[in-house]
Amino acid sequence: MPSAHPMVLGCDFSSSPSRRKPIVQACGFWDAASRSVLLQGFECFACLDAWSGYLAQDQPWVGGFDLPFALPRELVEQLGWPTDWQACMQHYAGLDRALIREQFKAFCAARPVGGKFAHRATDGPAGSSPSMKWVNPPVAYMLHAGVQRLLAAGADFPGLLRRGSRKVALEAYPGLLARELMGRRSYKSDDRQRQTPERAAARQDCLTALLQGNHSLRLRLVASVTQQECMLQDASGDHLDAAICMLQAAWGLSRHLGGDALYGLPPGTDPLEGWIVTAPLSRA
Structure with missing residues (x-):
């Protein structure tokens, strides 16, 4: 990254964005x-094409995207899909959601209670949902859409696909850091009836820790009063x-600038499954 202050992105993704939920x-x-991230602002996209257009712009970035980048190897091999990551993702993109749901439901139906879903190696340490899950949350559709x-924007995917791009996509998961800072306290809800003062207080505690750099990533968020509000x-x-x-x-970028070609991802990561940035090798 040639700039003294490289651009970093963070994306809260939706597979079916709208004006109400962009x-x-x-x-x-x-x-x-200063080991700081200077927040410039937020962009909201009510449709996937608008988001795609932003990503396609000719500017370098390192982005953390809250959507799975891959499927579990166990699932891919059982379905007979390509085990090369890019070929697998191209095959997956060619399926419609109804067929994805049908095939994943059939896979789960043949498995014992308590082990219906296949998992990636990163799911346990990150505490993330299995990437084949199509409801609550529908992360399989997020992968399909995102x-x-x-790929079309030309991004590199460390540990999965390298093609010398000035755009670098990292799989992120905000719940990983949020749990560190708030434990099991809930801090958000799309249901207005559940948007309580307790959840607002949890968001305040989380934001305070981010502004102070008081967390395991040891970097500070710099944001204006308006942005904080x-x-x-x-x-x-x-x-x-x-x-x-x-x-x-930004944590991944800092590792890369220190000489880590994998942006902080663990060496030896399965090149079909990938890894969530900042996730440890095992659950704490």
Whole structure:
């Protein structure tokens, strides 16, 4: 990255965005001297094409995207799909959601209670949902909608696909850092009836820790008062989550600038499954 302050993105993604529930993307700059991320602002996209258009612009970035980048190897091999990541993703993008749901439901139906879903190696340490899950949350559809557009934008995917791009996509998961800072306290809800003062207080505690750099990533978020209010007032948590993804991307960028070609991802990661940035090798 040639710039003294490289651009970092953080994306709270939706596979079916709308004006009411858009894709929220944080944009900022990494300042290595102060180990800070300077939040420039937020962009909201009510449709996938608008988001794709933003990504296609000719500007370098390192982005943390809150969507799975891959499927479990066990699932892919049982379905007989390509085990090369890019070929697998191209095959997956060619399926419609109804067929995906049908095939995944059939896979789960043949498995014992308590082990219905296949998991990637990163799911346990990250505490993330299995990427084949099509409801609550529908992360399988997020993968289906998001990865093909990141590929079309020309991004590199460390550990999965390298093609010398000035755009680098990292799989992020804001829940990983949020749990560290708030434990099991809930801090967001799309249901207005559940947008409580307790959840607002949890968002405040999380944001305070991010601004102070008081967390395991050891970097600070620098945000204006207006930007801070935006994150606190958004009871869905989407703006705060986007900012957390941006910090996770900045952590990966800092590792890369220190000589790590994998942006902090563990060496030996399965090249079909990938890894969530900042996730440890095992659950704490």
